[in-house]
Amino acid sequence: MSINPVEHDVLPAIKQRWSPYRYDARPVETEKLLACLEAARWAASSFNDQPWSWIVARREDSDAFDTMLGCLMEANQPWAASAGVLLLSVIRPTFRKNGKPNRVALHDLGQAAAHLALQAAALGLQAHQMAGVNLSRVRSQYQIPEDHQPETAIAIGYPDDSEPKDELGESLRQREAGPRTRIPLSEQVFSGRWGTTANFSDR
Secondary structure, three states: OOOOOOOOOOOHHHHHOOOOOOEEOOOOOHHHHHHHHHHHHOOOOHHHOOOEEEEEEEOOOHHHHHHHHOOEOOOOHHHHOOOOEEEEEEEOOEOOOOOOEOOOHHHHHHHHHHHHHHHHHHOOOEEEEEOOEOHHHHHHHOOOOOOOEEEEEEEEEEEOOOOOOOHHHHHHHHHHOOOOOOOOHHHOOEOOOOOOEOOOOOO
16 A cells, blocks of 8 residues: 555654555564554543543454454454454543543544554554444443443454455455545635635645
């Protein structure tokens, strides 16, 4: 995968990050996995509440890995089966200190997941985040308490850049080969009122 076609200077990991559909079926080293989780741990959060948790399954533990793989929607299972690590994210939607609703818990999980993905890219790994998860199965399988919510899944591993060997691999390669595009800043960054492009963002 080529470097992302950014329009302004950003961190190398941002240029390098992408979401592969084909992984080299090999384990992720413990120190690299811990570095990704540590990066997530240091994400900012409202009142430093850190409302996220992770359930982790490594491919070396085949039973745990297969169990988590079975919690993904069927469309995600064939390609995620080659990842080195699978994670499930869980949030606590209330503040730890007073039990009041935390309306930004999902926002904070997103920050943690982004930290994790960028750290993975910096280490030669890539993370692919998924909404396609059977949440009721996750809750039942992992006995998630009622005051917590399972949310998403993440595959982490080494991208497979070899030539596809079967129809599935070729189909996934074609999905990866699509253009890397983003909405321009001029359509995202406003000033003064909604819809008015900030005069510095179209440079």
